[in-house]
Amino acid sequence: MTLPEIAPPTCGPPESVLVVGASAGGLTTAEALRRKGFEGRITLLGDEPHLPYDRPPLSKQVLSGAWEPARARLRPEPALRALDADLVLGDPAVALDAANRTVWTESGRVLGADEIVIATGVQARVFPGQPDLSGVHVIRTLDDAVALRTELATARRLVVVGDGVLGAEVAATGRGLGLDVTLAGPQSVPMESQFGAWAGARLGELHTEQGVTLRLGTGVRELAAEAGRVVGVLLESGEQLPADVVVVAIGGVPATGWLVGSGLTCENGVVCDAMCRAADGIYAVGDVARWRHQGLGALLRLENRTNATEQAVAVAANILGADQPYVPVPYFWTDQYDVKVMVHGLVPAGAEIEVVEGDPAARRFVALCRTDGVARGVLGWNMPKQTRLHRQRVADALALAPAG
């Protein structure tokens, strides 16, 4: 694939910035611009009606009912006001003219700016026909989480389709609510692609111990329905799992539909250079951005919370002329039952695992993941601080890698 050839900005600092997407990535971009001294106009445009809120609690505290939805707000209102940005909510961007830096919205607004930041995240993937069925849920937005919580209150049997991080978290929260939970997915252990086979197997044991029925290593053929309502999930193996409620957590699709005809390259996200620039004066941050990670020498798109904010800080600096590549150490965490697992870096398939702290039998450990003797990731299980203290090994290896 050819990468966009973009000349570095030549004129002075911009007078106005438009950020599309008013969540973790978008809001942090605006905050970082102000912190770095930008005094021009900032417009923050979002399609959701809610004040900016955070997503990680949705599958955890909001779904369990431990938090009222308002607790998931990203900032208190005074902090939003202090930002001195035009916050335009409930109005989706429907088109972008990249060359003229103009965005059109569904309600008919036409917004122009010197620089535009795309922070529209991803949308939940669904099965064909799924939106027409009742009893089937995704969990991406606050409204999704509240709708699912409401239905789970009267359900008994929950089937979760998808063995990634979201599916595993929803299964754990569902057990906490006392539901009869089955987790189904094609990998041999849950979260294998993020954790690798070794730690994924430990996660599988944890779920089994907590009473979740695992149906792994087999795909889903279809959702079974009667009279417009889901009644179960039919697996490729032929088995049918009966369900009162089904959660489909099979990944996300970058929210780039509104960029058709914009002139930008969108292939599994908005394709950007190492500075996170998609075109002259256009940047992307967060889940939607697929940029060239110079340490890995490859295009990378990360769907995790710290990437959204770190990339936002990097993009704000570049808008103001820093011209610095964005070269993060990837990071994510997940909370399931009383376990917190985190990864700094990545766990490549087939990595060699060495426990460097703690003891897996005691359920507290840090494991270093290497390929060809090089530290690629550090995975921690209920040892957040100690895991962070090994992060530098991964950072050093990334810095040594040839810039691609």
Add this chain to the structure above:
Amino acid sequence: MKVIVEEDKCCGAGTCVLVAPDVFDQRDEDGIVVLLDEAPGPDQHDAVREAVSVCPAAAIGLIES
């Protein structure tokens, strides 16, 4: 400047410690934030504002005076 942390929101990522190590630390047992200095001096203000903004759990608040 006064810093406030909400322990029950904290996710233990340690992002604040990477950004402002003189102001934040983490508990050894569960990684939850420890506030080392609740009224940091002016030399720390930029770092603390960044920590507030990039905290992946939105668990740090500020009262700017």
